Amino acid sequence: GDSVTQMEGPVTLSEEAFLTINCTYTATGYPSLFWYVQYPGEGLQLLLKATKADDKGSNKGFEATYRKETTSFHLEKGSVQVSDSAVYFCALIYAGTASKLTFGTGTRLQVTL
């Protein structure tokens, strides 16, 4: 079945450091890919998306590129802030079953001063 694999956390970085959170997926078709972020005590917020191969999603300084050849969708940010501390989830969805998101296990990011 379809699955999403994320790097284990927590990831601890100093402010202004470069961030990469790895995400790879296994899928039988061509899903759309998403990154969601969850701050403590809150629900999930959509961070960015990509709907086809080579698409780059971006938002708030975060970027991710849909790589079909490596089945990856790694999240990057050039300079993290303390306010970026949260749990990040990679997810996929199919057009045919567009209601069901399949999530990775989440990666906790902690940014320190």
Place this chain on the structure above:
Amino acid sequence: KAGVTQTPRYLIKTRGQQVTLSCSPISGHRSVSWYQQTPGQGLQFLFEYFSETQRNKGNFPGRFSGRQFSNSRSEMNVSTLELGDSALYLCASSPGDRVSYEQYFGPGTRLTVT
């Protein structure tokens, strides 16, 4: 536009009881999906309702059920609660037209079963 709202935000129940959670989607969105989030299992899809009909279902026992009203508001019910049902229950709304796939999540209802 107002976001997705869920009520109540916190709930404590006893084993064997039943519980009903409510979700109001973003205005104009016709699809509501429900997810269970636990530390052990992560985020798991429960079901989706669209135009008052269940359109998709995850792998949960029949104790978990839902419904959707004509105004797109949705409720989720869990009967005969077990300790393992303690979780954050998230609902997500989307247009449901299978063109826009983004799902927008509410803050969740944290259910504790004792």
